[in-house]
Amino acid sequence: MTAEFAIQGLPVGRLAGTFGTPLYLYDGEILRRRWAGLRAGLPPAMEVFYSLKANPNLSICALLRGLGARAEVSSLAELVTAQRAGVPAGHIVFLGPGKTVDEVDACLRAGVAAIVCESFGELDLIDERARAHGTVAPVMLRVNPGFAVKGSALTMGGRPGQFGIDEAHLLATGPGRLRRPGVRLTGIHTYVGTRILNEQVVAENTARILELADRLSRHGGFPLEMVDVGGGLGIAYFDGERDLDLDLLTGLLTPIVGDFAARHPRTRILLEVGRYLAGPAGVYVTRVNYTKTSHGENFAIVDGGTNHHMAAVGVGTLVKRNYPLALLNRMDEPRTERWHVTGPLCTPNDTLGKAVGLPPVRVGDLVGVLRSGAYGPSASPVLFLSHGHPAEVLVDRGRAYLIRRRDTVDDLLRAQHLSDDLMAGTPHPMTEGAAR
Ligand SMILES: *Cc1c(COP(=O)(O)O)cnc(C)c1O
8 A cells, every 4th residue: 555645635756756846745635724713713803914925826825815814024025025926015015124215115115104214224225215106004013022032942132132122212312312203103113033833922921912012002192003913923844843832822912912903993903924824734845866885874866955954854953854755656655764854955954854764765755744834845956957937736626726837947047148258268378378
């Protein structure tokens, strides 16, 4: 018996045959389930904004928009992606610590729900550009709070950082100094960490941010039209981790949000969610091109690695921990052996899985990295060694859609320019001499 991994009845071998490898496969059914579960679990007053950073594919964004997701974007291309996916401008917020004039202008032209301002310098720029456009920009102030959050994989807040304006600076600033004719202050934004797997921490965060927003808007003398409590909801990747318990989270959040909403009935409460929605929906599918042993250990060399999935490789982390890996074409075989699953790059770090328990691996097998729908190719050096972007396929309602084709060599070289002068070259004195 050979149980083969399948998405909505489509076997992975057939999908890999049709679209080639390496390949990102997304399951629309899982996206829908994640959305429905989260929506049902969250207090109704909370609006969910999909963070395109997690997976900026147009079709993924459009599917989530169809379910009711709004969009949180951080670049010009992400803004246009959200718009092409059908997200109305009034459902888009734009953030990022280094906004350019072009980005601010695009936000003003589009009429986004809010620009999230991350510094006093940016407040001046937004003011200037809004007045040039003859408009008033809705602006949320991003705050670097005085408190830090424990239990997050990446802690922001309560320490020096490039994001937002320090809470202490805002408190030291009189309301008059925040006023700009081109700016309408609409609220407070805080995002303090990602990959949070503790329900209590999420709830505590939310409570502290709501309290902070209340306090800072009163200090700043502007009405709290909206408060963005960030997010950072995690998913389990590694041994010993467990997914968030939504029932538990709902139970903790409901009174906190309910209490705030009762006191601020007109304030919109925004939650940003990337990984939680997209992560479980994706599998990175690679094919084994070679197997070998070296110094007594097994290596399966597959056709993709760091270049498409830096997070699974763990570049930049201190200890290599394995994402969930599986031999997709023989899911039910006992994992009796240990294999290093390595990619095609010419660097020893290019290891998708280290000493992974797998059945005996053969050339032609498909090895998948599960839970890979977030922070995949867009968060990886896809140009490293010039392999280019992998194909992406979304299976939805039983049909497979190619939602991004893999890069061709022409795609990779198109943007480069070689002038005739450089091609002809100035003869090197040595070769010139030798030719004579
Ligand atoms: C990255 C980011 C997110 C998305 O984080 P996830 O952990 O993927 O949900 C949301 N908001 C801000 C400000 C971010 O920087």
